Amino acid sequence: MSEELTVASYLYIVLELLIAVFSVLGNVLVCWAVCLNSNLQSITNFFVVSLAVADIAVGVLAIPFSIAISTGFCSNFYGCLFIACFVLVLTQSSIFSLLAIAMDRYIAIKISLRYNSLVTGQRAQGIITICWVLSIIIGLTPMMGWHKPPDSSNSSVCPPGLMPCLFEDVVVMEYMVYFNFLACVLIPLLLMLGIYLCIFMAARHQLKFMEVKAVHGGKSRSTLQKEVQAAKSLAIIVGLFAVCWLPLHIINCFTLFCPECAGPPEWIMFVAIILSHANSVINPFIYAYRIREFRQTFRRIIRRHILRKQETFESGSSRRNSMRLKADGIHFDACTEHSSSNSSCESSCRSHISTVGGGLVAVSRPPLSVIISHCPKLGPCPLQALRHIRGGHHPLQYAEQEHDSAGQEVEEEARSAQAESLYDEQERKCCFIELANMS
Structure with missing residues (x-):
């Protein structure tokens, strides 16, 4: 390994560790805020917490696994395959959580009168459980046989029975492109795009209807505007998810459809992987910037429970x-x-x-x-x-x-x-x- 690649590897590891720390801290803050503030304990935020749990697991487990794979450490085949597939489970859980949030917002705006009867806490818990079970099945599909055959050609590098653990040596690109990307990532993203377009069109129509009919319902209009504002924030999260994960999937598509092409430089792979993991850090900042309730609760937690400061007002106010x-x-x-x-x-x-x-x-x-x-x-x-x-x-x-x-x-x-x-x-x-x- 050249000195340049060694420097790139060290830089990659340092950045991954920073992302892991901020991912855990930020998403623990999200879960803490929902537990602390009863106003945040809505059905939508149940799915937000599920998304935060997946992002915490990325920081605690997936990123260390990714760092280990980048070093090519010696492992048995199925141990390496499990480590390679683990991050796919968390990615799929995030996708399903985002899709559930989009459906929840659609019902809240499109058929708001039936929202409380259709969307209950018990149903939300059931949906979250189903999402995680499906994510585990989809992510661990290679463990069921859809993987590359064990390769002992590098036995001189590792002890007998072990192999250098590299992602591309255990996971087949057909699974990554056709099943994981096209079926389980791209289609849900397109569905979410359509759902949010319907949400904004329905909200726009309702607001115009209120203006034309001179509906005297300040609360109704205010409620609708708040629902739209929340939908915008969640749509931004979906867009950032796509931006963070598409580069890595595009690289996988090139690898599958152009086998004669030269593989991407190592630093490009590092950037794509870091970008995908950085998505786990972004969401808490979006909540803090866009959603006032989260922002104020974050401030309260930091001041009172972390810094141990009393709630005070500015002097003279x-x-x-x-x-x-x-x-x-x-x-x-x-x-x-x-x-x-x-x-x-x-x-x-x-x-x-x-x-x-x-x-x-x-x-x-x-x-x-x-x-x-x-x-x-x-x-x-x-x-x-x-x-x-x-x-x-x-x-x-x-x-x-x-x-x-x-x-x-x-x-x-x-x-x-x-x-x-x-x-x-x-x-x-x-x-x-x-x-x-x-x-």
């Missing part, structure tokens, strides 16, 4: 926690403002709270239209202000959302009354207990 209560069909707002100038929370809106009928309260300013109830880590619970004016037993209905007085946009959740909380469930319980006591 303030944040209002408000609450909308409903009794006898009438809404009333209560507000508590928390200042962070001295790293403490203060209640500064109580002077504006006045008693109205039924023992509820109303606030004269600021006029907030958001529905919110958050219990801060420091300072009094916003609902403590209501204790002394409790009167009557009116049922209180509430939901949660956050309003930032610095001008942060408030996004209403259409399918859930809950919104993201920057505080742990234990820290928020006091608010809910107060509501229950007042009801």
Whole structure:
């Protein structure tokens, strides 16, 4: 092996190790975020977690296997074949997860009224299980006989019974091109392309219909726009998957259809392999950049659970926690403002709270239209202000959302009354207990 190739091999190994580390860290963060934030525990994100698990396995197992194969270490034939096929299992699982996500988004936008009845958690778990079983069968097909015959011509290099483990010496290109690429990768990618085109066309038609008919459904329009935004993010992930994996499959096609052609330089193969593995690193960045809920949960995990920092606001800024209560069909707002100038929370809106009928309260300013109830880590619970004016037993209905007085946009959740909380469930319980006591 020449010095240039040796340098290329070392560079390849270093880059692969970096990809493995970032793949594991990023996708563990995705799984952690879904477990931590109940707003992320949707059917779509169940498939996202399945995709993240496959990417974690790429970093933990597939990349080390790939590095081992690149060195041509001595192995028995079937051990080498299993190592070569393992990454194919994970690739196929990623493909099926992406296809399931596309179908989920199609149902959510195209036939949204039947979404909750068609797409359930139990069905999603069953689909994920089927996807993994099919991926294992497809990826390990060469182990069932579709492989090259064992070759002992290099017995002088390795001990008796062993051979240099190289991908092209154990896996046949007919399997890689006809079965793995054309049937199990390209066709699903084309299906996903068609599904996302249908999604965007259907969403565009619905938005135009709302405008023409002057439909007064702010929530419906907002919900549809959020679904489209999520679909765009997931379509980007599919596109990046294709960009990352197609070069390696194209090289395999040239190898099969042009056997008399000179093989690609080693550095080109290294680049194609690195690009395919780098796809496992990309998805967490897409979630963080495109999906606000993921971005905020990532920030919370890093600050509170990794850096061990308390949630604080910037010096001199303030944040209002408000609450909308409903009794006898009438809404009333209560507000508590928390200042962070001295790293403490203060209640500064109580002077504006006045008693109205039924023992509820109303606030004269600021006029907030958001529905919110958050219990801060420091300072009094916003609902403590209501204790002394409790009167009557009116049922209180509430939901949660956050309003930032610095001008942060408030996004209403259409399918859930809950919104993201920057505080742990234990820290928020006091608010809910107060509501229950007042009801």
